[in-house]
Amino acid sequence: MSGKFYYAEIIAPGAALFDYDNDGDLDVYLVQGHMLGTGKPLPGATLSVAQDLSPALRGRLFRNDLVVNADGTRTLRFTDVTEASGIQAAGYGMGVATGDFNNDGCVDLYLTNLGSNQLFRNNCDGTFTDVSRESGTAGAPESAVKAVQPWSVSASFFDFDRDGWLDLFVGHYLDYRIDANTPCFSPSGRPDYCSPNVYRPQLSRLYHNNRDGTFTDVTVTSGIARDFGPALGVVAADFNGDRWADLYVANDGQPNQLWINQHDGTFKNTGLLSGAAMNAHGKAKAGMGVDAGDFDNDGDEDLLVSNLKGEGGDLYVNDGSGLFEEQSERSGLGFASLAYTGFGAAWVDFDNDGWLDTLIVNGAVQTIEALRAANDPFPLGQTKLLFRNLGNGRFEDVTRRAGRVFQTLDVSRGAAFGDVDNDGDIDVLVANNNGNVRLLINNVGNRNHWIGLRLVGRPVNRDMLGARVGIVREDGPTLWRRARADGSYGSANDPRVLAGLGQSSKPVRVRVVWPGGATEEWGDVAIDRYTTLKEGSGNAK
Amino acid sequence: MHLRCALCIVHCAFLLVTLSSCERPPQATAPAKASVRPVTLPDLSRMETSVQEQLRGAYAALTEKIAKWAPPAELAQAYGTLGNLFLAAEYLDAAESCYLNAETLAPTDVRWPYYLGHMYRTRGELENAAQSFQRALALQPADVATLVWLATVNLDRGRPDAAEPLFTQALSLQPRSVAALVGLGLAALARRDYGRAADSLEQALAIDPRASMAQYPLALAYRGMGNMERAEAHLRQRGTVEIGPADPLMQELGGLLHSAVAYENSGVRALDGGDWTAAAGFFRKGIELAPDRASLHHRLGTALSLAGNTPGAVEQFQDAVRLSPTFAQPHYSLGVLLAAAGRSPEAIDQFSAAVRYDPRYVEAHLQLAGLLQRTGRPDLALPHYVDVITIDPRDVSAQFGYAMALVQLKRYDEARARLTESQTLHPERPEFAQALERLRLLDPNTARK
Numbered sequence: 001m002s003g004k005f006y007y008a009e010i011i012a013p014g015a016a017l018f019d020y021d022n023d024g025d026l027d028v029y030l031v032q033g034h035m036l037g038t039g040k041p042l043p044g045a046t047l048s049v050a051q052d053l054s055p056a057l058r059g060r061l062f063r064n065d066l067v068v069n070a071d072g073t074r075t076l077r078f079t080d081v082t083e084a085s086g087i088q089a090a091g092y093g094m095g096v097a098t099g100d101f102n103n104d105g106c107v108d109l110y111l112t113n114l115g116s117n118q119l120f121r122n123n124c125d126g127t128f129t130d131v132s133r134e135s136g137t138a139g140a141p142e143s144a145v146k147a148v149q150p151w152s153v154s155a156s157f158f159d160f161d162r163d164g165w166l167d168l169f170v171g172h173y174l175d176y177r178i179d180a181n182t183p184c185f186s187p188s189g190r191p192d193y194c195s196p197n198v199y200r201p202q203l204s205r206l207y208h209n210n211r212d213g214t215f216t217d218v219t220v221t222s223g224i225a226r227d228f229g230p231a232l233g234v235v236a237a238d239f240n241g242d243r244w245a246d247l248y249v250a251n252d253g254q255p256n257q258l259w260i261n262q263h264d265g266t267f268k269n270t271g272l273l274s275g276a277a278m279n280a281h282g283k284a285k286a287g288m289g290v291d292a293g294d295f296d297n298d299g300d301e302d303l304l305v306s307n308l309k310g311e312g313g314d315l316y317v318n319d320g321s322g323l324f325e326e327q328s329e330r331s332g333l334g335f336a337s338l339a340y341t342g343f344g345a346a347w348v349d350f351d352n353d354g355w356l357d358t359l360i361v362n363g364a365v366q367t368i369e370a371l372r373a374a375n376d377p378f379p380l381g382q383t384k385l386l387f388r389n390l391g392n393g394r395f396e397d398v399t400r401r402a403g404r405v406f407q408t409l410d411v412s413r414g415a416a417f418g419d420v421d422n423d424g425d426i427d428v429l430v431a432n433n434n435g436n437v438r439l440l441i442n443n444v445g446n447r448n449h450w451i452g453l454r455l456v457g458r459p460v461n462r463d464m465l466g467a468r469v470g471i472v473r474e475d476g477p478t479l480w481r482r483a484r485a486d487g488s489y490g491s492a493n494d495p496r497v498l499a500g501l502g503q504s505s506k507p508v509r510v511r512v513v514w515p516g517g518a519t520e521e522w523g524d525v526a527i528d529r530y531t532t533l534k535e536g537s538g539n540a541k
Numbered sequence: 542m543h544l545r546c547a548l549c550i551v552h553c554a555f556l557l558v559t560l561s562s563c564e565r566p567p568q569a570t571a572p573a574k575a576s577v578r579p580v581t582l583p584d585l586s587r588m589e590t591s592v593q594e595q596l597r598g599a600y601a602a603l604t605e606k607i608a609k610w611a612p613p614a615e616l617a618q619a620y621g622t623l624g625n626l627f628l629a630a631e632y633l634d635a636a637e638s639c640y641l642n643a644e645t646l647a648p649t650d651v652r653w654p655y656y657l658g659h660m661y662r663t664r665g666e667l668e669n670a671a672q673s674f675q676r677a678l679a680l681q682p683a684d685v686a687t688l689v690w691l692a693t694v695n696l697d698r699g700r701p702d703a704a705e706p707l708f709t710q711a712l713s714l715q716p717r718s719v720a721a722l723v724g725l726g727l728a729a730l731a732r733r734d735y736g737r738a739a740d741s742l743e744q745a746l747a748i749d750p751r752a753s754m755a756q757y758p759l760a761l762a763y764r765g766m767g768n769m770e771r772a773e774a775h776l777r778q779r780g781t782v783e784i785g786p787a788d789p790l791m792q793e794l795g796g797l798l799h800s801a802v803a804y805e806n807s808g809v810r811a812l813d814g815g816d817w818t819a820a821a822g823f824f825r826k827g828i829e830l831a832p833d834r835a836s837l838h839h840r841l842g843t844a845l846s847l848a849g850n851t852p853g854a855v856e857q858f859q860d861a862v863r864l865s866p867t868f869a870q871p872h873y874s875l876g877v878l879l880a881a882a883g884r885s886p887e888a889i890d891q892f893s894a895a896v897r898y899d900p901r902y903v904e905a906h907l908q909l910a911g912l913l914q915r916t917g918r919p920d921l922a923l924p925h926y927v928d929v930i931t932i933d934p935r936d937v938s939a940q941f942g943y944a945m946a947l948v949q950l951k952r953y954d955e956a957r958a959r960l961t962e963s964q965t966l967h968p969e970r971p972e973f974a975q976a977l978e979r980l981r982l983l984d985p986n987t988a989r990k
Contacts, residue, residue, distance in 0.1 A: 175901050180867075185802045188630040189589030200901060203933065220966065225934035272776045273769070275761055280730055282757030282779060310665050312697075323764070329699030330731065338665030338697075370634045373583055 001378065001434060006036045006181055007194050008114045010365050010380065011153060011173070011232075014095035014344075014414030014490025015431035018107050020085075021063065021126055026418045026494055028062040028078060028429060029109060030437055031093035036178055058082075059089030059096075059111060066421060074421040076441075086127045091115040095414065095490025099157025099166045100462040101135075102213055107463065110137070110168065112152040112490065117170065121213075136215045137207050139170060151176055151202060156486035158236035158245045158466055159515045161265055164457065165209040166465065169224075171231030171249055172202035192366050196252045196286070201230040204249065208265075223266045229254030233290030235487040236466060237301040239274075240322030243517045245466050248276065250287030250305050260322060276303055276316040276324040285311040289415070289489035293347030294480045295356045295389060299470075301482070304333075306342025306360050306489070313337040313345070313360060317393075333358065333387060336397045340382050341365055344415025344489040348426045352448035352500025354479060355389035361412035361430050371409070378434050381409030403440075410435055418494025424450045424528060426498060431491065449501040451508060452530035455483045463495040464535065470511035471499045478511075501527060512538065577642040580623065583632055591799040591830050592630060599623040617647035621656070628660055629798040636660050644676075651680040655687060655790055662694060670694045685715045689786040692724050701731040711786075719749045720786040723758075730758050735765035745784075753780025782813075801831035808840055817848035835865035842874060851878060869899035876908060885916050896925070901932050903939075910942055919946035937963070937970055944976060953984040 001009055013031035020027050034057045062078040069075060091113030100107050106122035116138040120128035132138040139150040151173045157166040176199050184194035206224045207215035219225045229251030239246045244261035251257070255277035259267035271277035278284040286308035292301040296317065303316040303324065312334035316324035328334030340362040347356040362382035371379030386402045387395035399406050414431035421427065425445020430438040455467045464483055471479040481497045501508070510522045512533060520538030525531055582600050585593040603619040611619070624639030637660055644653035658673035674691035681687060692707035705728045711721035726741035742759040745752055760775035795807060808823030824841035831837060842857030855878055861871035876891030892909035895902050910925035923946050929939035940963040947956035957980055964973035 180899070186631055187798055187800060187803045187806065188592045188632075189800045189802055190587040200903075220934045227935070272757070272779070273760070273764065273772060275764070278757065280758055280761060281727055282754040283783075284781075310663060312665070329697060332699065335667055335698050338667060340665070369583060369632050373581075373634075 002035060002037045004037055004181065005184065005191050005193050006178055007174075007176055007199070008092065008151070008178070009033075009036060010193055010411075010433060012092075012094045012114075012413060012433065012490065013431045014112075014153070014488075014492075015416045015429050015437060016096040016098055016109070016492035017416040017418035017420065017429055017494050018098040018109075018485070018492055020061070020107060020109070020122060020128075022106065022124075023064075025064045025066045025422055026420050027064045028416075029087075029096055029098075029492075030060045030062070030431065031096055031111070031414070031490065032057050032059050032089065033092045034058070036092065059087060059093050061085045061087055064420065068422070074423060076421055076439075081126070084126065086123075086129065087120055088130065090118060094151070094153045095155065096492050097155035097157055097168075098485045098492040098495075099168075099465055100460075101157060101166050101168070101209060103165060103457075103460045103462055105461045107495075110155055110157070110170075112155055112170065114151050114176070115149045117150070117152060117155075131213065135213060136217065137168060137170070139172070139205055149177065152204075153232050153490045154234040154486075156234045156236045156247070158247070158486070160206075160236075160245050160247075160261055160267075161208070162244065162516045163209075163211070164516065165211050167209045168207040168215060169234060169236065169247055170205045170207070171234045172204045172228070173230050173232060173252070174199040175202055186367070190367075196230050199230075201228055201251070201254065203228050204231050206267075218265065221265070223262075223268060224259065227257055227269045227271075229257070232288045233305065233487070233489055235290050235292045235303075235484070237292040237482060237484070238466075238468065239292070239301050239318060241300060241320055243513060245515065246322070248290060248292060248303060250290040251284070252286045252288065253284060255284045256287050256305065258322070270322065274322055274324050275326060279311075279314060279328065280326045283311075285314065287314075288341075288343045289345035289360065289487075291346045291358075291487040292484075293356045293482070295347055295358075296393060297355065297477050297479060299478070299480050302347075304345055304347055304358055306337070306345040306362075309339060309341045309364060311338070313342055313358075327393065331393055332395045332397070336387065336395075337385055340385060342385070343413045344430065344491060346415065346417045346488050346493070348417050348428075349389075349498075349500040350386065350426060350442055350445055351388065352425055352445040352450045353389075353502045354476060354500050355391050357389045358385075358387045358395065359415070359417075359428060360385040360387075361410070361415045361428075363411035363413060363433060378411060380411045380433070382412070383407050383409060384412065384430070405438060405440060408438075410438070414489050414491040416488065416491040416493050419452070419496070419498055422530070424452060424498070426494075429491075445500065448503060449505050449527050451499050451501060451510075451525060451527045453483075453497040453499075453510065453525075454495075454530060454532040455497065455512060455514075456532060456534050457514075458535045461532075461534070464515055465495060466515040468513040469497045469499070470513075471501075472509040472511060473501070473504065474506050474508075475504050476502070496530065510538075511541065577620075577645055578638040580620070580635065580638045580642065583635055588630070589800045589802075589830065595799055596623070596626055596630070599626050613646040614650075617643040617645075617650060617653070620646065621650075621653055624653075624656065625794055625797055628656060629794055629803065630800075631663075633660055633664050649680060651677050651684070651687075652790060654680070656794075658687075658690060658694070659791065662690070667694050667698045671698065683714055685711045685718055685721070686786040686788040686790070688714075689718070689720045689724060692721075692728075696724065696728055696731065699731075701728040704728045717748050718786060719745045719752050719784040722748070723752060723755045723784070726755065726762070727758055730762055730765075733765065735762045738762040739766065749784055751782050752784045753778065754783045756780065799830065801827040801834055801837060804830070805834075805837055805840065808844065812840070812844060812847075817844045820844040821848065833864055835861040835868050835871070838864065839868070839871045839874065842871065846874070846878065854878065867898045869895040869902050869905065872898065873902065873905045873908070876905070880908065880912055885912055888912055889916070896928075900928070903929050903932055903936065906932075907936075907938060907942070910939075910946070914942065914946050914949065919949040922946045934966075937967055937972075940967075941972055941976070944973075948980065948983070953980060953986060956980060957984075 016029040017026040060082045063081045065077045067075040095112040097110040106124040109120040111118045118132045121131045155170040186192045208218045233250030247259040249257045258271040289306040291304045300318040300320040305314040314328045342360040345360040364380040384406045388398045411433040416429040425442040428440040455464045467483045485492045485495045507524045510525045519541040522538045606619045620639045621643040624636045627636035640657040654673045654676040661670035671694045688711040692704040695704040708721045708725040722745035726738045729738035739762040756775045756779035760772040763772040804823045804827035808820045811820035821844040827837045838857045838861035842854040846854035858871040858875045872891045872895040876888045879888035895905035906925040906929045910922035913922040926939045926943035944959040
């Protein structure tokens with residue numbers, strides 16, 4: 001923190017959970033920033049630092065050296081492999097997205113920045129190559145308006161034209177320059193961080209994968225340019241059940257967009273009529289984190305959006321056709337999250353009971369007076385929230401029972417969700433602004449039965465982001481889940497599907513709707529372990 | 542710097558947390574018999590001097606009353622006055638203590654639970670807000686504002702059943718209350734009673750069409766009834782104006798804080814409400830406190846310009862430029878006034894300055910391009926149109942202006958290509974087809990293509 005209240009300081013960072021070395025466990029990428037402004041050295045930061053962190057202040061890659069002991073217990077250890085990996089994150093980091101854009105079976109890394117973005121191609125040997133420029137995804141302006149740098153936070157790899165190659169959507173945020181930083185003040189005249197409406201939103205970008213390592217910017221021709229706001233959260237999913245990937249974009253203080261895929265390379269924003277653009281009162285909220293998931297087990301993708309303090313988180317319930325009803329208050333989510341500024345958020349069945357719960361990490365964006373009065377040098381800290389799905393459309397706030405870490409004040413931003421210790425439940429990597437990252441290990445979920453699936457394409461073992469999985473159960477409704485890495489806030493998640501089965505140990509059938517539209521089924525898939533399902537190896541339906 | 546690289550592994554273990562206490566600085570505390578909370582002044586050092594003086598004054602008055610063993614009503618007033626300042630300055634914790642004390646000391650004074658309700662609502666504590674408004678309502682059962690706020694809090698708590706009778710009661714007291722009608726519509730919408738929701742929201746909009754935020758729930762009500770056409774029609778009319786209940790107590794609070802920011806905020810609200818004179822008044826008060834703040838001069842110039850006082854506006858815009866030469870907006874505003882006065886060269890200078898200091902200033906690029914075109918320099922206009930199209934491809938006027946500048950330069954093929962592309966991107970806009978038709982008549986080569 002520079003002490004100058006530069007707006008960009010409070011927006012980052014995100015984090016990624018991804019298996020870069022294909023050894024079967026999730027590695028970690030942490031997004032980093034540095035001191036903003038010219039000429040101010042790190043010791044001039046408003047927060048004291050215990051050691052000289054300057055050399056480390058760029059994005060870091062940690063290899064997961066998970067050891068599964070003979071008794072089944074896990075020993076987690078991470079090794080910083082940044083230098084060996086060749087990843088040189090050059091910008092002031094904001095977020096990260098993951099996906100195998102070149103179909104070589106190794107997951108690649110896209111870094112969003114305040115400034116140009118970077119795409120790192122995974123060389124499948126533990127190293128990465130910066131292909132930002134040749135890929136055409138850096139997002140740098142090409143015209144006379146280059147004086148303003150791009151700024152993006154969340155991005156999503158998804159295959160919008162069903163050609164088997166991952167395309168890329170990059171949500172852009174605001175026009176902002178450090179050298180033209182607008183000073184903002186609280187009503188008492190005290191300097192504080194601005195609100196986003198002080199700056200103009202930037203046009204988000206959609207890149208089409210040319211299948212040769214390059215992308216074409218199709219923002220205008222796809223129709224995506226028709227509507228844009230200050231985008232912070234992005235998630236791709238099939239919202240209207242037509243088996244084509246759509247996009248949902250959460251904007252900060254402006255209506256959110258629901259881009260419905262028109263099957264011809266174009267999208268149409270149906271956000272307003274769909275009912276998912278803002279709350280039922282007609283007020284656009286400060287959308288930050290976002291996720292899509294079938295929380296009510298009716299077979300369609302419902303939306304979760306985290307918002308600013310005083311607004312409450314939003315739950316938009318899908319009727320299956322892409323029309324939504326806001327049920328934030330009715331569900332109890334909105335009311336219980338009112339006092340928090342939410343960022344990273346996801347649908348996550350933390351207790352593996354077969355119902356998607358939700359976890360939201362929080363941190364204010366303007367000074368919390370009580371913390372400032374207590375001499376907190378960075379008075380934006382808030383606790384996290386965990387809501388348990390009661391299976392009746394309502395949620396119970398179980399934060400206080402979830403462990404001490406949930407009561408810790410952090411300025412949380414990104415959150416990446418995945419089974420870090422491969423024990424059958426979802427853990428959470430929380431990226432904090434000006435604070436230690438926290439890895440929350442779930443000790444609850446694996447008390448129930450579960451099924452873990454990795455969905456890979458053919459001929460290459462690429463994670464098939466966007467594939468929908470139906471877990472057909474004898475003693476309950478079919479659970480529909482999705483292979484995804486996007487969602488949350490500036491973060492990348494475990495692409496594997498992990499579905500809780502509760503107390504039931506009965507065998508399940510698995511139905512997969514691949515991103516290309518085809519459906520296959522597998523019978524008697526083993527539970528309480530991970531299974532890889534390869535496209536083309538099941539029974540076609 | 543926003544992250545220190547250290548992975549700390551935390552096990553979720555379902556443990557309860559104990560809260561730690563914190564030390565407090567010296568406090569003003571009323572006599573023990575009154576069972577009031579201690580109230581402290583927060584760190585005032587980074588506040589505007591005028592606000593510091595206000596808070597110190599109110600705190601000193603309170604301390605004096607405590608020292609003199611003032612009667613409870615007087616003491617309550619002193620706590621409440623300080624609480625109001627804290628609430629206006631967004632020091633909510635301090636405001637809470639003050640109001641709780643005021644209510645304890647003067648339990649029949651409706652103001653303190655009422656303000657507490659608003660304070661809790663701002664803090665996102667809806668249970669406390671509802672309880673506070675409930676206490677205020679008990680003291681003043683026929684107050685429409687209290688009824689509406691309590692109902693709104695209930696709605697936000699997911700209790701439309703509890704909200705509805707309160708909105709209905711408010712309407713029985715004030716049948717044309719837009720806030721109550723909108724609230725009733727929202728409660729009905731939450732219960733999926735789409736017909737009733739549409740009725741209430743239509744009534745609200747008939748009384749005050751400015752309440753454009755209500756268009757969105759109205760659209761959702763029609764969507765719920767299956768009438769997509771009407772839903773889309775109302776979506777097109779949606780806006781951001783929300784009409785609250787008449788609320789003298791909160792209005793009083795709005796003008797309480799003597800700070801440039803508070804006056805600027807009040808001025809902006811007045812501008813949004815179309816009250817140019819009131820807006821100018823607020824901005825002038827802000828300038829008295831912060832004479833060097835360029836944004837206040839620019840806003841005052843805008844208010845004066847809207848009120849028809851062009852010379853006054855020019856003076857303020859020039860002051861803003863003098864105070865902050867790289868502040869693009871006053872350059873733009875000066876450009877607009879100069880262009881309207883027919884002083885094109887000077888206007889071009891100002892617009893050029895605006896885009897120099899803010900290269901993504903769409904409106905300035907458009908004004909500059911238009912003026913360059915009108916003064917016979919379409920070649921110079923082209924790059925500005927390109928900039929706008931790059932920044933915001935939705936901007937139809939830039940696409941059209943670009944094509945027309947090409948026509949002016951007799952670059953008909955390029956103009957035709959541009960118009961055709963724009964027509965494809967914006968099939969709903971007739972001007973591109975019409976321009977293409979005119980171009981066919983104008984250019985024989987185009988006619989043949």
